[in-house]
């Protein structure tokens with residue numbers, strides 16, 4: 001038997017926000033990563049509507065599951081374990097995945113692991129996918145996870161045993177701020193790619209928007225925390241004043257300057273964490289990593305500071321089931337017993353809990 | 360023999376058989392813990408009934424109406440179970456199970472079934488009896504209304520639970536008639552979304 005064949009074959013389910021994801025991995029190799037997004041259904045609301053997302057999960061789960069099994073070319077009999085996101089996330093959305101996972105577990109008798117979504121984002125980096133070089137992850141690493149649902153800075157010493165929350169957003173997630181600013185600039189949802197597109201023609205130094213929680217007085221208490229409601233309000237006020245005085249709003253400059261303010265804080269704090277804690281590695285994750293400027297600034301600042309930067313492919317950065325399966329596979333390999341069947345969805349599950357309801 | 364799941368009120372799971380009746384049933388009436396309890400309930404009814412998954416002919420799910428978040432848990436579990444077990448999935452209107460229970464235990468004539476829809480409203484369905492196949496004849500509903508807009512009826516059941524055993528027995532009858540059993544959830548309400556335009560921040 002080859003080494004790879006002895007690695008656990010795990011199916012992972014992810015439903016914490018607006019992507020229904022089912023992934024199948026063997027150890028750290030992705031066999032299938034199928035995602036059904038309800039993003040288009042949220043477009044006219046300008047943000048993720050939890051009930052709309054939950055309804056979409058129920059509709060998408062069966063087809064997504066079947067497509068993943070077909071793509072991986074495996075059946076339930078071949079699997080060693082199941083994993084599902086237990087939190088954090090939107091509780092009604094999480095519950096669809098948890099319910100489905102328990103249905104699968106009881107029908108098949110497979111062990112089920114309820115796992116942490118944020119730990120999943122970190123695990124995305126250990127996965128080898130088609131066209132993606134396999135890599136050995138070195139710990140400790142700092143991880144910056146940024147999406148429409150979360151903005152977290154983590155210190156990871158071990159994927160399943162030692163993940164520490166350094167800081168997180170105290171109000172909006174960064175992706176949410178992109179959506180809201182896009183909306184007030186008259187750009188469609190989702191805001192991230194739109195701001196990115198428009199900002200290409202703009203001057204990022206045109207307007208100096210505030211950098212949340214970076215003043216010395218804030219740093220004392222919120223060294224690694226984020227806040228994006230201030231910059232969002234500042235953009236709104238600036239745009240209103242322009243409009244009130246009858247001037248046209250330079251959308252490209254506003255977009256570029258706003259994006260610069262957000263990216264500056266994100267990477268500023270992440271690089272500071274690397275320096276402060278003497279960790280020469282930074283891992284990015286979450287949908288906002290799709291933002292071109294985030295990747296650019298990360299590359300520059302990490303190079304300057306001698307920090308090794310790691311960015312998983314975008315298909316593994318956005319919410320997906322493969323990263324959840326990856327956490328499950330690690331738990332299986334480490335000999336951890338499955339979760340008890342009575343775990344619930346925990347919308348604010350702390351990142352220190354990689355697995356819920358461990359025996 | 361089939362597995363039945365309903366989470367339109369509490370969470371109820373059963374294994375039933377058209378000839379041998381209810382082989383096992385477990386119900387948790389608490390309307391908040393669907394996601395927590397569904398796994399243990401499934402495992403326990405399978406163990407108690409002694410039914411192997413392969414021996415099941417189908418999986419039946421209550422499609423509501425019921426509070427959405429809980430309703431989806433049972434439906435997701437049932438859909439996933441059916442896929443993993445390779446069994447057909449049958450959808451049953453949850454109120455119909457309550458009506459069947461009433462008529463099967465000697466009730467007759469007009470019946471109105473009402474369940475809590477939260478937000479000071481009720482889900483309701485109206486029945487006139489059983490048809491020739493032994494299935495409840497629903498004459499109107501399921502609908503959602505304010506309590507004073509629910510039609511009057513000479514007999515009314517305000518139910519706080521839906522029995523998966525009754526739902527399963529009804530599904531067994533439905534299966535034999537070959538009638539359509541849609542498996543889509545009966546939400547009866549649009550997602551609660553208010554589209555607000557961005558507010559001014561400066562005065």
Ligand SMILES: [Zn+2]
Pocket residue numbers: 117121147149150286318319
């Ligand atoms: Zn995420």
